[in-house]
Amino acid sequence: MSNGTGQNVLTLRKDAWWVEPLITATVLGAFGIYSTWRALSNEFYFSDPYLSPFYSPLILANWWPFSPALLILWAPLGFRATCYYYRKAYYRSFFLSPPACAVNPLRSNKDYKGESSFPFILQNVHRFFFYAATIILIFLWYDAIIAFNFRDGIGIGLGSIVLTINAILLTLYSLSCHSFRHLVGGNLDVFSGCPTRFRLWGAASAFNERHMLYAWISLVFVALADLYVFLLAKGIITDVRFI
Amino acid sequence: MSEAILRVFRGDANGGEEKEYKVPVEEGMVVLDALHYIQAEYDHDLAVRWNCKAAKCGSCSTEINGKPQLACKSRMDKFPEGQPITVYPIKAFPIMKDLVTDVSWNYEVNKKIPEFTPATDEEFTMYQEDVERIQEFRKCIECFLCQNVCHILRNHERKDAFFGPRFMIKIAERVMHPMEKIDRREFLKDEAGVGYCNITKCCTEVCPEDIHITDNGIIPLKERVADKYFDPLSWVLRKIKGK
CATH class of the missing domain: 1.10.1060.10 (Alpha-helical ferredoxin)
Structure with a gap:
């Protein structure tokens, strides 16, 4: 838009506005490459009693010739891809729409429709990915509990702790979800008539304030948890047993 | 007492340019104070919309160093000393004169x-x-x-x-x-x-x-x-x- 002021340059900002989208693109890109490689590799995902979170629940079926990870990863992938926080992150860092506040977007097209038309209108199904990811999360908690059950009895290994922390962080990420916040109480107009849902909404709102934090640490940790199982399964390292 | 350099947009819908002013900085001074100093000492016809000077009327919205913010809430001491501070009108609305837009x-x-x-x-x-x-x-x-x-x-x-x-x-x-x-x-x-x-x-x-x-x-x-x-x-x- 030309308003005669010369503000049509990329931006008049003088701070390092490009750092945040650059870091976001780097971390998300690195996670995307790592997780794709691990999901397609179809090996080194189990080291008794630890199962990689990328392969949980493990579905080994004759009718499926590809990696079993592909049968389940669509759920957490879709949950994160349609997440209100990640939308901000990747619209800024990958689509440059816009890369930062008061910085011109990659395209200043006048037919912009945002999330009101295909394909981005599909972001509205976020809650269904939340449901699917919650089912996966139940299995991850099961795996975390099983991770304390060794062949020689109940014990605690570093892997037990890693998988438990992973399940906790993913739970925090789910509990802070905007759709969850809406479904437990945000869709009400009269809170005083539903005190339980009001309290649930209050708790979800408190978690929601840290949604970005939970999004990042759970993302990084799930990759680290998988890496730990991979290194164990490949024999590069051995598990540390505390008990 | 230090001195700040302000580069303020002067012009209207037909175009304009930055004009540089030197303004003495006092403790607690905000950008709106600097604009008032310019009005009083240099250019009496500098157009800037303001009212309360307490961040409550919402009148003095400008873009300072490219960032949209209230001129009355932007302290001069937060800007790096010796570097010019640019002050532009808000970009999304048609310019009327200098820092005043038609909202x-x-x-x-x-x-x-x-x-x-x-x-x-x-x-x-x-x-x-x-x-x-x-x-x-x-x-x-x-x-x-x-x-x-x-x-x-x-x-x-x-x-x-x-x-x-x-x-x-x-x-x-x-x-x-x-x-x-x-x-x-x-x-x-x-x-x-x-x-x-x-x-x-x-x-x-x-x-x-x-x-x-x-x-x-x-x-x-x-x-x-x-x-x-x-x-x-x-x-x-x-x-x-x-x-």
């Missing part, structure tokens, strides 16, 4: 929003939990910084399709009011254009009242629209309940 489009949009429509034949006891969610939205001082930084209005010029963040929270204020009786979801989707927002949260970043415009306003509105238009499960539940 009347916002008042036209305001007229399009259906009035608060409570039930007139019901008694209602209002509890704190029923109103505190929408009280946040009532802090808005209508500085229109959020409208200015929103790339849909600022860069894509979709004023024909999207009401902007300020009016999203105005609609949220009415939608979430416990006594409101009309269903505004069709209006939100089709006329106000909530689907155009891609949640990049610049509106929240620039809000001088720290209103969580996206997390507490726009996202809950998107979820309510999703309830009606993108969630078949919700639709079935509503039918079962006879709503």
